[in-house]
Amino acid sequence: MKSRIMMIVFILVLGSILTAALVAVASYTTPIIQRNEALETRKSILEALEIPFGEDDIEEVFAGNVQEKKADSIPYYAARSGDIAFAYAGPGLWGPIEGIIAVGPGFETLTGITIIRQEETPGLGSRIGEPAYLDQFKARRFADGLRLVAPGRSQADNEIDSITGATLSANAFIEILNDALAQKVPVIQQGELQ
Amino acid sequence: MKGQSLKTFVNGIWRDHPIFSMILGICSALAVSNKVENAIAMGAGVTFVLLATGLLISLLRKLIPSRVRMITYMVVIATFVIIVDRVLKAAVPDISRALGPYVGLIITNCIIMGRAEAFYVQNRLGQSLIDAFSNGLSYTYTLVIVAVVRELLGFGTILNFRVMPQGFTNWVVMAMAPGAFFVLAVFIWISRSIAGMEE
Numbered sequence: 001m002k003s004r005i006m007m008i009v010f011i012l013v014l015g016s017i018l019t020a021a022l023v024a025v026a027s028y029t030t031p032i033i034q035r036n037e038a039l040e041t042r043k044s045i046l047e048a049l050e051i052p053f054g055e056d057d058i059e060e061v062f063a064g065n066v067q068e069k070k071a072d073s074i075p076y077y078a079a080r081s082g083d084i085a086f087a088y089a090g091p092g093l094w095g096p097i098e099g100i101i102a103v104g105p106g107f108e109t110l111t112g113i114t115i116i117r118q119e120e121t122p123g124l125g126s127r128i129g130e131p132a133y134l135d136q137f138k139a140r141r142f143a144d145g146l147r148l149v150a151p152g153r154s155q156a157d158n159e160i161d162s163i164t165g166a167t168l169s170a171n172a173f174i175e176i177l178n179d180a181l182a183q184k185v186p187v188i189q190q191g192e193l194q
Numbered sequence: 195m196k197g198q199s200l201k202t203f204v205n206g207i208w209r210d211h212p213i214f215s216m217i218l219g220i221c222s223a224l225a226v227s228n229k230v231e232n233a234i235a236m237g238a239g240v241t242f243v244l245l246a247t248g249l250l251i252s253l254l255r256k257l258i259p260s261r262v263r264m265i266t267y268m269v270v271i272a273t274f275v276i277i278v279d280r281v282l283k284a285a286v287p288d289i290s291r292a293l294g295p296y297v298g299l300i301i302t303n304c305i306i307m308g309r310a311e312a313f314y315v316q317n318r319l320g321q322s323l324i325d326a327f328s329n330g331l332s333y334t335y336t337l338v339i340v341a342v343v344r345e346l347l348g349f350g351t352i353l354n355f356r357v358m359p360q361g362f363t364n365w366v367v368m369a370m371a372p373g374a375f376f377v378l379a380v381f382i383w384i385s386r387s388i389a390g391m392e393e
Contacts, residue, residue, distance in 0.1 A: 007259040014254075014266060018273040025277050029284040036287045095295065119295050123228045123349065123369040165366050 040116055041087075041100075048102035048112040049079040071191020074184055083111050084192070086184050090176030093169045095119030097128075097176055103142075107189050113137045113177070125169030136160055142181045148174045202321050206328025212305045213336045213378075214385040219305040223337055224374040226296050230353045233341035235293050236300075237334025239278055241327070243300050244309065246274040248326035251314040258315065267310040275301045305333060340377045344368045 042062045046053050053061040066085075067078045076086040082105030089098040099115040115129040127133060140146060141157045148170055154161045162170045212218045219240075226236040250270050251258070258266050279297045282290040290297070300306070309329055314322040345351055348368030350358035367373050 003259065007262055010257060010259055011262060011265070015269065018269060022273060022276060025280050029280040032284040033280070033287075036284065040287065117291075121370075165369070 044100045044114040044116045045077050045085050048085045048100040048114045049077070049081070049083050050102075050112055051079060069191065071188045074187050074191075076184075076188050076191075078192075081105070084188060085112075086180075086188060088176060088180035088184075090172075090179060092118055092120055092172045092176070093125055094121065097173060101177065101180060103181075103185065107185055108141055108143060110137045110140050110142060120166070120169040125166045127163050127166050128169050128173045133163060137177075142178075142185075145178045145182070146174050199321065199324050202324045203328045206325050207332050208389065211332050211336075211385070212308070212329050213333065214382045215389070216305075216308065217382075218308045219303050219333055220378070222296070222299055222303050223333070223340065223378060224371060225299070227337050227340040227374055227377075228344050228348060228369050230338060230341045230345050232293065232296070233337035234334070235289060236296055237330065237337050239293070239297055239300050240303055240305065240333050241330025242278060243271060243274045243303075244306055244326040244330045245323060247271055247306055247310055248314045248322040249319065251310050252317060252319045252322035255315045255317075263311070263315060264307075267307055271306050271310075272301050305329060336381065340374065340381060343377050344373050348373060 039058055043053070043058050045066060046058065046062060049066065051061060051065050065080055069076055069078055074086065076084055078084055079102075083102050084105075084107070085100050085102040087098065088101050089096060091097070095118070097115060097118045097120075099113065099117070101110065102112040103109065104111050113134050115134070118126065118129055120126045120128060136154070137146075137160065139157075140160065144158055147156075147159050148162050149159045151161050151164055153159075160174065206212075210216060213220065213223055222236065222240075226232045247267070247270055251267065254266075275298065278300070279290075282293070282297065309325060313325050317325070342352060345353075346357060347365045350356060350362045350364055365373070368377070
């Protein structure tokens with residue numbers, strides 16, 4: 001009986017101490033992590049809008065060049081050039097993929113796409129995040145939806161080359177982008193008119 | 195005492211090598227060994243958690259009731275892994291992003307659980323820390339060896355520097371999970387032959 005009580009006491013004490021340690025670490029790191037994430041989002045917006053910045057002046061460049069707006073509770077970001085950026089998110093093959101899409105002033109072509117977070121297989125699916133892959137989205141028209149074709153076969157202005165060994169991640173990525181474009185662009189376009 | 199420490203160290207790094215002798219930690223060794231930088235970061239994370247777990251378990255070894263010792267290891271390991279994850283996210287967000295979900299996977303690394311049960315719960319602090327360090331080192335160097343082969347053949351690079359000539363065709367299979375099975379099996383075969391281990 002005594003050993004049982006000792007066992008429960010031990011678990012309770014150890015559990016409380018470790019929980020306290022976790023709470024301490026969490027309360028210390030949470031604000032820093034949130035600041036890092038906010039900074040990361042701003043950096044990604046600047047990259048998508050192709051506004052040059054340095055690692056140390058992200059905040060200043062963002063404040064000076066980008067206007068934060070809202071249309072029907074969808075936040076979006078307008079650059080001086082007339083380009084519009086907004087966030088997208090959706091399920092990849094293994095985990096969520098999140099990032100920023102930028103479109104030109106006429107809401108017809110893409111001007112840039114960045115990925116903030118993805119958990120695809122390193123070296124395979126993760127290659128959807130490489131600049132060389134994301135660069136091919138520039139100047140593509142999205143009115144009829146983007147289409148994924150076999151590597152090296154893209155011709156029409158809405159076709160994107162897939163990646164060998166990353167077919168499923170690339171498929172998921174295109175689907176996320178098409179969903180986000182179809183959902184958000186009309187709303188933002190409406191918002192800009194008003 | 196000094197001889198004992200040396201023996202503990204050599205056991206961890208060679209005789210009782212966690213991967214080729216005990217076949218522990220295979221899951222993560224397969225998953226993160228496709229690039230050398232991932233292997234190094236994962237090795238460092240596992241080594242830190244091993245040291246922290248060794249420290250706490252060997253200090254508490256006389257207090258831990260034997261019926262709940264497994265739960266105790268699990269809770270201790272999980273706590274340290276979460277701390278590593280949070281600290282990496284706050285201090286070095288770039289590395290944290292590169293490691294992605296693998297930091298969380300340290301919790302399920304059997305090397306830590308295995309060493310806690312086999313060693314830290316029965317040995318004094320000093321020996322436990324030496325054992326933790328040598329096991330962490332073994333895990334890291336094994337991952338790096340496997341990753342060097344896989345990254346070289348799968349991507350033609352080492353630590354992202356181009357090594358193979360431009361015309362080299364990447365062996366895609368090496369970057370994928372089956373490549374890890376091939377390379378790790380060959381590694382285990384060679385090391386077991388050298389160590390003279392027979393079934």
